[in-house]
Amino acid sequence: MLKQNIPIYNVSSVNEGYSDEFDIKKLNYGHDRYEKTNHPHRHDHYTLILLCEGTTRQFIDFKEYEAKNAALLYMRPGQVHYEVDPGNAQMYLITFKGDFLFSYSADNHWEQQFRSNLLSLKSNELARILPFVTLIEEEYRLFKQNKAVIAQLLLAMLEKTESYVSSHMHITGRKRYSTLMRQFIALVEQDFLVHTKVADYASKLFISAGHLNDVVKEMMGTNAKTVIDERRVLEAKRLLFWTQLPIREVGWKIGFEDPAYFTRFFKKHTGKLPANFQRDLQKKIHH
Numbered sequence: 001m002l003k004q005n006i007p008i009y010n011v012s013s014v015n016e017g018y019s020d021e022f023d024i025k026k027l028n029y030g031h032d033r034y035e036k037t038n039h040p041h042r043h044d045h046y047t048l049i050l051l052c053e054g055t056t057r058q059f060i061d062f063k064e065y066e067a068k069n070a071a072l073l074y075m076r077p078g079q080v081h082y083e084v085d086p087g088n089a090q091m092y093l094i095t096f097k098g099d100f101l102f103s104y105s106a107d108n109h110w111e112q113q114f115r116s117n118l119l120s121l122k123s124n125e126l127a128r129i130l131p132f133v134t135l136i137e138e139e140y141r142l143f144k145q146n147k148a149v150i151a152q153l154l155l156a157m158l159e160k161t162e163s164y165v166s167s168h169m170h171i172t173g174r175k176r177y178s179t180l181m182r183q184f185i186a187l188v189e190q191d192f193l194v195h196t197k198v199a200d201y202a203s204k205l206f207i208s209a210g211h212l213n214d215v216v217k218e219m220m221g222t223n224a225k226t227v228i229d230e231r232r233v234l235e236a237k238r239l240l241f242w243t244q245l246p247i248r249e250v251g252w253k254i255g256f257e258d259p260a261y262f263t264r265f266f267k268k269h270t271g272k273l274p275a276n277f278q279r280d281l282q283k284k285i286h287h
Contacts, residue, residue: 056083059084061080070126101155111182129160196229232254235253237281241281
């Protein structure tokens, strides 16, 4: 039901570029919306927005992000998104399928950056990223011949931006634990409706629950239980907004047999009752 209610756009439908694997374009001051719609939707690809000047506001998974001056905005496949206000912004829009990079990357630790959605940059950090973007733009003119070069340049750029993510969030050990972290996230995405305990995932990864918590803490600055709970909350938000299911059935779909327990769980993580969240969000979107 969820997939039927949330439109999914691919790279070519969003960008009208040369390829359905990768696209890059520069958006200048006073641009119209870079997508064909101002309604919430999902992507089947990764999106990286590099803001160089000005301000832009983006709605990503039920939270509004305002980026100013210099920033990176990250979106991973499946996230609910729409552009609230294109603003007077100068920015680069890079979109790509995961398979485009998976073939050229040994451990794919670049994916971890996309667990966050906004990173403000210092001016000197922006200056160090822009040469990568310029090179990618030049190679993109002949995409088919330069596909491997573009992939390697994009990986190098993500290597650079990863260092900024790590330093801004004061997180170390990203590469060391990237494979384990990626496996944990993939398991959560696959099993969060069934398994809700850290021990369930630790067992599948053949490690202790304590070690899994240590890895998640070092990689994300939070604990494994929070990652699991946040994924359940996100699914509840999507169901509340995109479907006409009664609140008790929403709770049941994410594993709560007791409606009152679901309500307490949802309020603990969002600060709102499910009914209030549903009303306030729909009012905001329609407005």
